[in-house]
Amino acid sequence: MTSQNSRNVLGVVRPSGERKRPNPPRHVPPWAWAVPAVLLVFLARYVAAVAGGWYAFTDWNGLTPTANFTGLANFRQIFTDEGARGALLNTVKFAACFVVLTNLVGLFLAVALNQHLKTRYLLRTVFFAPVVMSQLATAFIWRFLFDYSGPVNGVLGALGLESLKKTWLANPTWSFWAVVVVLVWQFSGLAMVILLAGLQGIPQEVEEAAEIDGASSWQRLVRVTLPLLAPALAISIQLSVISGLAIFDTVMALTNGGPLGATETLATQVYKQTFVFGRYGYGTALALLLTILIVAAALIQQLTTRATERRNA
Amino acid sequence: MRRRHSGPLAREVGLWVLALIWSIPFFFLIVVSVKPTAELFSSALQLPSRIDLGSYAGAWQSGHLGSALVSSLVITGGSVLGIVALSSVAAYTLARREGRIAVIMGLLFLIGIVLPSQLGLIPIYSLFKKLHLLGTYTGLILLNVSTWLPLAVFLYTGFLRQLSHEYEEAAQIDGASVWYTFLHVVFPLLRPVTGTVAILSGILIWNDFFNPLVFLSGTGKTPLPVAVYSFVGNYATQWNYVFAAVAIALVPALLFFIFAQRQLIQGFSGGVKG
Numbered sequence: 001m002t003s004q005n006s007r008n009v010l011g012v013v014r015p016s017g018e019r020k021r022p023n024p025p026r027h028v029p030p031w032a033w034a035v036p037a038v039l040l041v042f043l044a045r046y047v048a049a050v051a052g053g054w055y056a057f058t059d060w061n062g063l064t065p066t067a068n069f070t071g072l073a074n075f076r077q078i079f080t081d082e083g084a085r086g087a088l089l090n091t092v093k094f095a096a097c098f099v100v101l102t103n104l105v106g107l108f109l110a111v112a113l114n115q116h117l118k119t120r121y122l123l124r125t126v127f128f129a130p131v132v133m134s135q136l137a138t139a140f141i142w143r144f145l146f147d148y149s150g151p152v153n154g155v156l157g158a159l160g161l162e163s164l165k166k167t168w169l170a171n172p173t174w175s176f177w178a179v180v181v182v183l184v185w186q187f188s189g190l191a192m193v194i195l196l197a198g199l200q201g202i203p204q205e206v207e208e209a210a211e212i213d214g215a216s217s218w219q220r221l222v223r224v225t226l227p228l229l230a231p232a233l234a235i236s237i238q239l240s241v242i243s244g245l246a247i248f249d250t251v252m253a254l255t256n257g258g259p260l261g262a263t264e265t266l267a268t269q270v271y272k273q274t275f276v277f278g279r280y281g282y283g284t285a286l287a288l289l290l291t292i293l294i295v296a297a298a299l300i301q302q303l304t305t306r307a308t309e310r311r312n313a
Numbered sequence: 314m315r316r317r318h319s320g321p322l323a324r325e326v327g328l329w330v331l332a333l334i335w336s337i338p339f340f341f342l343i344v345v346s347v348k349p350t351a352e353l354f355s356s357a358l359q360l361p362s363r364i365d366l367g368s369y370a371g372a373w374q375s376g377h378l379g380s381a382l383v384s385s386l387v388i389t390g391g392s393v394l395g396i397v398a399l400s401s402v403a404a405y406t407l408a409r410r411e412g413r414i415a416v417i418m419g420l421l422f423l424i425g426i427v428l429p430s431q432l433g434l435i436p437i438y439s440l441f442k443k444l445h446l447l448g449t450y451t452g453l454i455l456l457n458v459s460t461w462l463p464l465a466v467f468l469y470t471g472f473l474r475q476l477s478h479e480y481e482e483a484a485q486i487d488g489a490s491v492w493y494t495f496l497h498v499v500f501p502l503l504r505p506v507t508g509t510v511a512i513l514s515g516i517l518i519w520n521d522f523f524n525p526l527v528f529l530s531g532t533g534k535t536p537l538p539v540a541v542y543s544f545v546g547n548y549a550t551q552w553n554y555v556f557a558a559v560a561i562a563l564v565p566a567l568l569f570f571i572f573a574q575r576q577l578i579q580g581f582s583g584g585v586k587g
Contacts, residue, residue, distance in 0.1 A: 036399050041425050048437050129570070136538050137538075295424065
């Protein structure tokens, strides 16, 4: 032990921010233990993605035995086609609304339900329940709620607001927000649970010390709790960015991308172009674009998180 | 325990108002599912005159929800077992080793979390066809395991990095092998994160619609979401039947969550507090 510690004295500097760890045990697990997982992920995720991604540069229609190499033609078409550009814009808009709103609502719920309320477990269950539902089932329920003769319009009518009644899911402006409402309803509970986990990792003494020093509850939240919650917030945001960009089931079952492409996303377009219209090469090009978008967003987020951690260290 | 927080009654009431608003979709799910068919076209806000469970029986039978439930259990159970077994040993290896190989493997899993699966769909489909895995539980389970392994490894690794090495060292000083140490010392300590991994991947796989649709269609092995979807296709305006099917599919997931919620939150917090 002592001989290993002395290495630090000899100038092995740990990067700042990294937790000081005890010395590794003498027997470490063999690499072979990681082989099944690595192999499976490598083959099913990476090799398959490369094998499939190649078609993005071809005109393959899924039926002919051969595919002609067409270079970047599919990508040129994506950026000139208004429908595809709309889907790209919608994808980014959906993801932005999804990330901001689910995390804000989730943060509010987590902070509120981290207190010792008598019914906090029951309340958590209520807010988390939508997360365990399939997006498909959720969409069916909300299709009923948003139906022209459904409860949403029913309540508006009962309040005397007949003029506000709409065919929510068939309205070019409102269908987008209807989808956002459904997504926020379904997934805020997940952000709540991740942030609750983070809150429970914050020692109570820290907050109590701030309280004794006379900090208001708002000051405690912004100055003490939020900075300590950063790692959990990073995980929650990361997950919501990834799933926000890849929204599929909800849109397909709620609006099928309509009306007039108002809720069309890259993911729904990938599915339609590939499996409905049989434009395999073009669909794959869209999938590749979506992949690049998601990986780039995730990387940017990783880098900013690391930079913030370094600054705070 | 926390005296300063005792009695914030107003806040609790406020949260309950929000919770009731949040429950509105569930309220309609139940109410509409027990509505007699004759009352379906009355006002949506109208409560049913009597509770009619006929739609549940109808959905259960004509939707083949019984066999779909069995399929869902087999697929979810098999996949979760595979994910926990493979990811826990892989994460242990990654967390206890250093150097370039560990970094590269870590990156492989990290990028694997964000890689969308659409790109690889057709190659996997044709490979499964060649290996006669198409339309089999084994094929879909393998696909599910490969899809959720990266996230599971990520969660396990984070937890393991914060886990003290003392227990392992003590076991090894006593002469335990690496495998014995992992199985009898480390894995039991991983219980919270195993719970999180199992619940999270379990829910995601239980609700997965797209992969079973592509890989199990027309085999009689389709799980609940696909069964509900095709059922809804046949009963599009019969909201009571649709909602009965949705409610049946929801019950197991909800029960599972209610029993496991504390575990889920603990595991996310990624640390054993002494």
